[in-house]
Amino acid sequence: MSSEEFSNASDNEDEMFPIPTSGCTINALGSNLVVIGGWNPHHFDPWIRSHDHGYVRKIYKHNLYTRLWSEHRCYIPQENCPIETACHCTFQLTSNTLLFFGGSMSPMNVSESSNKVFIYSMKDESWKAVDCVGGPGQTPSTEVGHWWGRAGFLAGTTLTICTGNYVTDQLEVNQLRIDSEPYRWEKLVPRSGAEFTFPLVKHQIVVYDNKVFVFGGSVNFMRRNRSETFQGTLASLPTFDLLTKKWSYTQCAIDEKYAELWPFAPSVVLVGHHVFLTGGALFHNGDSVDLLDAVLRLDLKEKSWNAFSTLKGKGRFFHASCVTDDGRLCVYGGCLEMEYMTSARSNEVEFIQCTVPTLYQCALMAFCASERGVMTTNRLHNAKDGRVAVIEQLKIEGFPEFVLRDLL
Template sequence: MYRKIICYVVFTLVQVMLVFGKMYKKEQESKKRIKKYAFRPYKFETIETFHGCKMMNLLYPQPRSGHRIGADSSNFYCIGGFNPMMAPEMVDMEQDYWLQRAFPLFQEMWRFNFASRTWHRYYNNATLPEEAVSNALVLQGNLLMVYGGTGSPFGFKCSNQLHVCNIRDELPRMMKIKTSGDLPPPMYGQAIIYHNDYLYTIGGTTGTSYTCDIHRLNLCTYEWTEVYSSRESRGRLVGRRDEPTGRYRHEVAFDGDNIFVFGGGTQWLTFELENVPTFSLTKQRWTTNRTIGDRRYGWPEPRKYHGANLITLNGLKQVFITGGTDGEQIFKDLWRLDLKTFEWTYFAKFQMPRELYFHATSTTPDGKLYIFGGILSDTDNNHLRTDMICSTWLCIPKLSEICWDAILFYQPYIVLRDPKELRNAGLPKSYVDRIPPNRCEDFIG
């Protein structure tokens, strides 16, 4: 009798435990399905965009390569690009005069807003440079400066022209700046930096010759002067000590005096990153900085058509290298070089979503990296372009920036609220101003 009762009680307890076990399992699975915000520096996120509103004809830019972007705290701005593989059925070319006129180039300017994840096209095409590929671009305050570049076919039409626009204008028309002095030759694939009201241009190609010349433009007088003439420009086979070989599509960083040159190449060569050519504006000469490889992975592979972005963290300047190609391999890696110790760090656990080259990169003032477009693969000479956007934090920013990220994660449709309502709710005006005015209320996710 007692044995039967004990067996019944044990059986009942087992049944109850199984029921609670199933309930707990379902609860855990439910929790897993609920996405939670987590701040993870160096981890790349692919950004899903809203495609604007139904009333617009072209809602977002087509896949491209060879373009440039510049970012502020609210948006990045995209200029130019190239896609010879774009099929006519992808867009209504008959309705877009500028797409017809410039094809296979994109003589156009776009803005991508980080908060709303929407694209906005500026209809200022007539003022944009026709040389829409491999320009050099810098965003300084409200001024977007675009220099050089080439048209199609590449090398036959190059530029030494500077175009400038104010991104705060409702229709930011590009102004062609008339300059004087010792102008650099028309080229493309140059790199530029801004410093103390001067614009410096470094290197580039005409399509047949490559240099590491340095010129500077006084942005007060618009007069060019030559800072350094490389051996290629002087017609010599041998250059001065430590002078780097001429190149294009290299990337540069600047620490206030020294210009650091990363990679790049020619039609036949790709340059390494183990030794970094460095030009001192004070001493007016080139030196070579020997870097220290990552303790486990050594040095980045040689590359061109990559990204290089400088951030300053607690007074220390660091350069981050993303993607690129050596002519055979395509990379999706992330490397960091400390400009004080010259030591490389390889982020083995953090990679871009896809292998990319000829992509465009830019960082926000708070240290968030954005990557747009580029070429995905080289299989069977099929240079597949992409319109992918991805981003990652390159440092730990202010807590307010992390909070803003979390708000947009949990409440993405906050961007559709009235700005007055958001300010009354306690959202700081500086963040409300990052949200663009709604051009229509019918967003498509």
């Protein structure tokens, strides 16, 4: 996607907008996508005191109907904001707020992962640091021996975090209860003899039917000359039972073409009882790497995989995905080439229809693609300080308020 298709709001005139990243997150809030953070080896951030200047401490919003990008305030002059904005987790909390957890601590020049919690308000463009409680050993450890982050999943008022810990050589599961303040951490200790003794990094999880299903990841990323001690496959998923506190493997039917795959740094989303897995890197013989260009769907009721679609190009890894209200799977960012440190990053949103959109959603997409729709969205987004007056004029012209709200 060319830079001309984005709003011009980059600090560096030669830098594309949004800045292409890996290790970012994307969430759907109503008619908008929100992208937070990421990392790019060719980006330089001089404003935040950091050991690693490749961090992209930005928040971008992409309207699903107008396809226009805008930038939200992330830092200056704020306090109480995270600087660990890569390999973090974000989740929709309300229609205007996001829950932010963790992230790489390489900006502080340490091989650890953060366990801090923040809330970001899209309306106020502000951060709030959240104080969480928990007894000794209940909070996710920061001393995990790497900065590749954790996997997380928010279901209702429970945030589940699954950490690959190089220090303990285990996958560790913690849960944060957010139904009342203060938020409270609890560590779920597996029963003796039922541990998972492989500290995966850049894996993904979903929680379904009181079970944590693990997808992808590597034990020895960035150390591929060492033999991989864990040989996972999509046909046999590591699974943690939240009720019995036991690890086991869930056997899944899958085409033999994909049965032996175990992608590193894929992205997964849960839609009903279906998991959509996109992309990832595939290691061969502990050294060579290919990219997965498939979109695979897992039926968690039937325990059966099928090939659902394909990604553009050769695939990607270290990317992010989410599902919108109109049933579109959105895939964003990531590395487009096999070498992580030098690969080009993406700033393109790829859409894959997963469910049937409503007639209203179809009509609004068609309107925005029309000549009048383009003129209307340009009036809204070019007005800036005079946007309120433009909105009032459009109401007089017959535009319902809920339609205008979806275009902003």
